[in-house]
Amino acid sequence: MKFFSNAHFLLTLTSMFWAFNTIAGRAAVGEVSPLLIVSIRWFFVAFILTFICRKELYSSWLILSKRFKWLAFMSLAGFTGFNSSYYIAAHDTIAINLGLVQGAMPAFIIIIARVWLKDRITMLQLFGLCLTFTAVLLVVSSGNISKLYNLELNKGDIIMILACSLYAVYAVGLRKKPKIGSLPLLTFFAYVAFLGSIPGLIYEASTSNLILPGYKGIVILSVIVIFPSFLAQIFFMKGVEKIGPSRSGLYTNLVPIFSSFLAVFFLGESFQSYHLISLILIFLGIYMFEYKKKLTA
Numbered sequence: 001m002k003f004f005s006n007a008h009f010l011l012t013l014t015s016m017f018w019a020f021n022t023i024a025g026r027a028a029v030g031e032v033s034p035l036l037i038v039s040i041r042w043f044f045v046a047f048i049l050t051f052i053c054r055k056e057l058y059s060s061w062l063i064l065s066k067r068f069k070w071l072a073f074m075s076l077a078g079f080t081g082f083n084s085s086y087y088i089a090a091h092d093t094i095a096i097n098l099g100l101v102q103g104a105m106p107a108f109i110i111i112i113a114r115v116w117l118k119d120r121i122t123m124l125q126l127f128g129l130c131l132t133f134t135a136v137l138l139v140v141s142s143g144n145i146s147k148l149y150n151l152e153l154n155k156g157d158i159i160m161i162l163a164c165s166l167y168a169v170y171a172v173g174l175r176k177k178p179k180i181g182s183l184p185l186l187t188f189f190a191y192v193a194f195l196g197s198i199p200g201l202i203y204e205a206s207t208s209n210l211i212l213p214g215y216k217g218i219v220i221l222s223v224i225v226i227f228p229s230f231l232a233q234i235f236f237m238k239g240v241e242k243i244g245p246s247r248s249g250l251y252t253n254l255v256p257i258f259s260s261f262l263a264v265f266f267l268g269e270s271f272q273s274y275h276l277i278s279l280i281l282i283f284l285g286i287y288m289f290e291y292k293k294k295l296t297a
Helices: 007-027 034-052 057-089 095-103 105-117 123-140 155-176 182-206 215-243 245-267 273-296
Strands: none
Touching: 007 057, 007 095, 007 215, 007 245, 034 057, 034 182, 034 215, 057 155, 057 182, 095 123, 095 155, 095 245, 095 273, 105 123, 105 155, 105 245, 105 273, 123 155, 123 273, 155 215, 182 215, 215 245, 245 273
16 A cells, blocks of 8 residues: 555554553553563564564575674664563553653654764754753653652653663664565564563562463553554664654654553543643654754755
8 A cells, every 4th residue: 555655654653553552551550560561572473473474584584694793782672671661661650651751762862873873963953852851851750840859750750761762772773774674674673572581571470570461461462462563663664764763763752642642541541731841842852853854855
């Protein structure tokens, strides 16, 4: 279909599916333990993709085997590390906050791109970064900045900042992607992500924190596997191929919008005034990130 060759359409769907993840991650609390989610998530994605890509895996591996350190680093940062941090964070913060902090992802990507790839940051972009991180601080302090002085911060929001940093590394690292198809690459990412999740799963079981899913947990896991794990990852990689990591990352600012509506509708969460202020600041920051591109387009 024509729509599925359009990067902007694919990235909009990606953001909506990531918003599903905020709802599912929060709904999973008490239904299935976070590190078990990560293991099941990547086990089933790896299983499905192995069947779909079975004819391409050998030729793809011949290329990826020469980039194994990159493959392992990307998988552990963007998949195992991000997901583990994400679902742990969901135990201590609401879905709206998960979405808002994730909406600041473009700022994390720009910083990582500057440090890793030496991308330039203009003064306007720097001001946009300040606005975006002010929005994040509003979220983690529940609208009361004075809490920052006393370090009265929500643990889940802090862990979510770590999660976004890990995914930003992954998003920037995709610029160094070898020339293989998105699906075979995602298959190998899923292999490494699953293997990387096993130590965490063992720890969760050994500390008696393992929660096996019931019927509701299975439904939640199905949503996580199909939408944010499978479809969103494919669509995001396609988007990065077409318009680059920085511009693709901008679409994550749609996540807090989708997350907020879904959280209020499905979870009955309350959308506070500081959430709205944070959302506005994030959009202003994103606009400043893109302003230079508009001038040079």
